[in-house]
Amino acid sequence: MGGTTLVQHEPAAAPAPAETVEEPPPPAPAAQLGARRVRLVFFGLMLALLLAALDQMIVATALPKIVGELHGLDRMSWAITAYLLTSTIGLPVYGKLGDLVGRKGVFQFAILVFVVGSALAGRAQSMDQLIAFRALQGVGAGGLMIGVQAIIADIVPPRQRGRYMGLIGAAFGLASVAGPLLGGYFTDRLSWRWCFYVNVPFGLVTLAVVTGVLKLPRPRVRARLDVPGALLLAAASTCLVLLTSWGGTEYAWDSREILGLGAGAVAATVLFLVAEHFAAEPLIPLRLFRDSVFNVTGLVGLVIGVALFGAAGYLPTFLQMVDGASATESGLLMLPMTAGIVGASVIGGQLITLTGRYKLLPLLGGALSAAGMWLLSRLDTGTPRLHYSIWMAVLGAGIGLVMPVLVLAVQNSVRLADLGTATSANTYFRQIGGSVGAAVFGTLFADRLTDALRRELPPRAGARLPDPESLTPQLVHALPPALRDAYIRAYA
Numbered sequence: 001m002g003g004t005t006l007v008q009h010e011p012a013a014a015p016a017p018a019e020t021v022e023e024p025p026p027p028a029p030a031a032q033l034g035a036r037r038v039r040l041v042f043f044g045l046m047l048a049l050l051l052a053a054l055d056q057m058i059v060a061t062a063l064p065k066i067v068g069e070l071h072g073l074d075r076m077s078w079a080i081t082a083y084l085l086t087s088t089i090g091l092p093v094y095g096k097l098g099d100l101v102g103r104k105g106v107f108q109f110a111i112l113v114f115v116v117g118s119a120l121a122g123r124a125q126s127m128d129q130l131i132a133f134r135a136l137q138g139v140g141a142g143g144l145m146i147g148v149q150a151i152i153a154d155i156v157p158p159r160q161r162g163r164y165m166g167l168i169g170a171a172f173g174l175a176s177v178a179g180p181l182l183g184g185y186f187t188d189r190l191s192w193r194w195c196f197y198v199n200v201p202f203g204l205v206t207l208a209v210v211t212g213v214l215k216l217p218r219p220r221v222r223a224r225l226d227v228p229g230a231l232l233l234a235a236a237s238t239c240l241v242l243l244t245s246w247g248g249t250e251y252a253w254d255s256r257e258i259l260g261l262g263a264g265a266v267a268a269t270v271l272f273l274v275a276e277h278f279a280a281e282p283l284i285p286l287r288l289f290r291d292s293v294f295n296v297t298g299l300v301g302l303v304i305g306v307a308l309f310g311a312a313g314y315l316p317t318f319l320q321m322v323d324g325a326s327a328t329e330s331g332l333l334m335l336p337m338t339a340g341i342v343g344a345s346v347i348g349g350q351l352i353t354l355t356g357r358y359k360l361l362p363l364l365g366g367a368l369s370a371a372g373m374w375l376l377s378r379l380d381t382g383t384p385r386l387h388y389s390i391w392m393a394v395l396g397a398g399i400g401l402v403m404p405v406l407v408l409a410v411q412n413s414v415r416l417a418d419l420g421t422a423t424s425a426n427t428y429f430r431q432i433g434g435s436v437g438a439a440v441f442g443t444l445f446a447d448r449l450t451d452a453l454r455r456e457l458p459p460r461a462g463a464r465l466p467d468p469e470s471l472t473p474q475l476v477h478a479l480p481p482a483l484r485d486a487y488i489r490a491y492a
Contacts, residue, residue, distance in 0.1 A: 037213055038155055042164060044209030045148040046171055048111060051199050051206075052141035053175030055083060055118075058183040059134075062192040069192075070127040078131045083138040085241050088431040089234045090142025095150065095424020096283050097225065099417060103151050104216045110143025111207045118199035137196075146427055150420040153411045154216055165404040166349015170342040172308075172403060178338065180316055181331025228275045229283035236268035237432065244436045248447065284425050285418060293413035294422060297406040298429040300362065304402055305433025306441075307369055307395070314441060315376075315392065321476060321491045322381055336389040340396020341403075348401045358405045365401030372398055381492045406430075452490035457483070 059066065059079050066079065098106045117137035124130035152164050186194040243261040251257045276282040288294045315337070316330040325333055344365070352358045372395025379388055407426055414422040476487045 040209060041155060041214050042152070042167075044206045044213070045151060046167065047202055048107075048144045048206045048210075049148045049168060049171050050175055051202055052087070052114065052144035053172050054179045054182065055137060055141060055195075055199065058179040058195045059192075062183040062187040062195050065187050065192050066130070067127065070124065070130060079127075079134055081241065081245055082131045082135040083141065084431070084435050085238060086135045086138030087142040087145065088138075088241070088428060088435065089237050090139055091146050091424045091428040091431065092233060092283050092421070093225075093230050094143040094146045095420040095422075096281070098147065098150055098420040100225065100281065102216060103147060103154060103420065104210065104214055106143060107147035107151065107210060108207060110140045110147055111203055111210070112140070113137075114140025114144060115200055115203035115207070116140075118196045118203065122193040122196035122200075137199075146420070146424040149407050149423050149427065151214070151216070153419050153423065155214075160353060163346075163349040163353045165408045166345045166347070166352070168345075168404065168407070170345035170400065172341075174338055174342055178331070181334070184331060224281045226275070226279040226281055226283040229272060229279055232268050232272035232275055233283060236265050236272055239265035239268060240432065241435050244440055284421060288414065288418065288422055288425065291413055293409055294425075297410045297426055300366070300402065301406050301426055301430035302433035304369070304399060304406070305430040305435075306437030307373065308399055308434060314445065318379065318491070322379075322488050323385070333385070333389070334392065337392035337396035340393040340398075341400040342396075344397040344400025345404050349404050352405070352408065358408060362402045362405045365398045365405075368394055368398030368401065370398070372396070379492065381488055449490060453487070456486040456490040 094106060094110060114137055117133050117135075117140055121130060121133035121137055124133055149165075149168060152168070156164055183192075183195050186192065186198070239261045243258055243265060246261075247253050247258045273286070276284060276286050316334060319325045319330040319333050323330075323333070348361050348365075351361070372391055375391035375394060376388065379391075407423055410422050410426045411419060476484055476491075478484075479487065
C-alpha cells in the first residue's frame with residue numbers, strides 16, 4: 001500500500017525509516033482538544049456519519065409502501081438514485097471547500113441541509129416531491145460523509161488515527177446492512193415517513209455537539225472554489241450513474257440514450273482533467289495522481305464499493321426469495337456480515353494504532369473478501385443457514401479490514417493542505433464503485449434470471465405465469481408447488 005508505517009508526509013520531509021513511526025508536530029487543532037473533548041466530538045461525528053450512510057439504503061425495504069401511497073411506481077428507483085447521485089457529486093466539492101474556508105462551517109452547513117431535506121422528505125405528498133427532497137438530503141449527506149473523515153484527521157495525531165478510522169469503517173459497514181432492516185421496521189410498525197423523520201432530532205444533536213465543542217483553525221489561504229471543475233465532475237458523475245442505472249433496464253445498452261450518456265461521461269471527464277490543469281485551486285489536484293498510494297487506494301476503494309453495495313443489495317433479496325424470509329428477517333440474517341465488518345474494522349484500527357503498520361491488513365482483507373465472494377457464489381436452494389452465515393461473515397471481515405486502511409493511507413501520503421481533497425476523492429471513488437457496481441449487477445441478474453426462467457419453468461405453464469416485472473417473494477411463494485420450485489431454482 002506504498003508504506004507500512006504511519007507517516008504524515010510534507011513536501012520537504014525526508015522519508016521515514018521502514019521500521020519506525022515518526023510523527024510530525026501535531027496540527028493546532030489537536031493541541032486545543034483534550035481527550036474528553038475529542039471523544040465528545042467523535043460521538044457527534046459518528047452520529048452524523050451513521051445517519052448519512054443509513055439513508056443510502058434505508059428506503060429500499062420501504063419503497064413498495066412509498067410508491068403505493070404516492071403513486072410513483074414508474075419512478076421508484078429515483079428515490080435511491082437521487083440521493084446517491086447528489087451525495088457522490090458533493091464529496092469532492094465539500095472536501096475542497098473544507099480545505100479552503102475551514103471544515104467546521106462547511107460541516108455545520110451540511111448538517112443543516114441534511115436535516116431540512118429529511119424533514120421535507122418525510123412530509124412529501126407526491127413522488128416528484130420525494131425525489132427532489134431526497135436529492136436535497138444527498139447534498140447534505142455528501143458533506144457529512146467527507147467532513148467526518150477529514151475532521152478526524154484534523155483533531156487526532158496520525159499514530160492514534162487508526163482506531164478512529166476503524167470505527168468509521170465499522171459505521172459504514174453497519175449502516176449499509178442496517179439501513180434496509182430499519183426501513184422495514186419503520187414501515188411495518190410506524191410509517192415509512194419515519195425513515196426520514198428519525199434524522200431530524202439526531203441531526204440537531206450532532207449540530208449542537210459540533211457547534212459547542214469542535215474548535216478548528218481557519219485556513220489562511222484565499223478561498224477560490226474551482227466552479228468549472230465542480231460542474232464538469234458533476235456532469236461526468238451524473239452521466240455515469242444514469243448510464244449504469246438505466247442501461248439494460250430503462251433502455252437497451254445500444255440505444256441512443258445510453259450511448260449518449262457514455263459519450264457525455266467521457267467528454268466531461270476529459271474536460272474536467274483539462275480544467276483541473278489550468279485551475280488556480282483545482283477540485284482534485286492532478287498532482288495527487290502522481291502519488292501511487294492515492295491511485296492504489298482509489299482503485300481498491302472502487303472495488304470494495306462494488307463488493308459492499310453489491311452484497312448488501314442482493315443478498316437480502318436472495319434470502320427473501322429462496323429462503324422465504326420476510327423483509328425484516330432478511331435484514332436480521334445479514335447480521336453475520338455486519339458483525340464481520342464491524343469486528344474487523346475495530347480490530348484492524350486497534351492493530352494499526354498499536355503497531356503503526358497497516359500494509360498487511362488490506363492484503364489480508366482482499367484475500368478474505370475474494371474468499372467470501374467465492375463462497376457466496378455457491379449459494380443454492382439447499383444451502384444451510386449456518387453455512388451462508390459463515391460465508392457472509394468472511395466477506396464482512398475482508399471488507400472491514402480494508403476500508404479503514406484506505407482513508408488512513410491516503411491521509412498519511414498527502415500534504416496537510418490536500419487532506420480534505422484527497423480524503424473526499426478516495427470516498428468518491430468508493431461511492432462511484434458502489435453505484436456503478438450495484439447497477440451493473442442488477443442488469444446482469446435480470447438477464448440471467450430471464451434465461452433461467454426459460455429453462456426451469458414447466459413447458460405448459462402458459463397463462464398461469466406471473467409477469468416477471470411484478471415478481472415478489474410473496475407472489476412466488478403463493479404459486480403452486482411446481483411453479484414455485486421452478487422460480488426459486490431460477491432465482492438461486
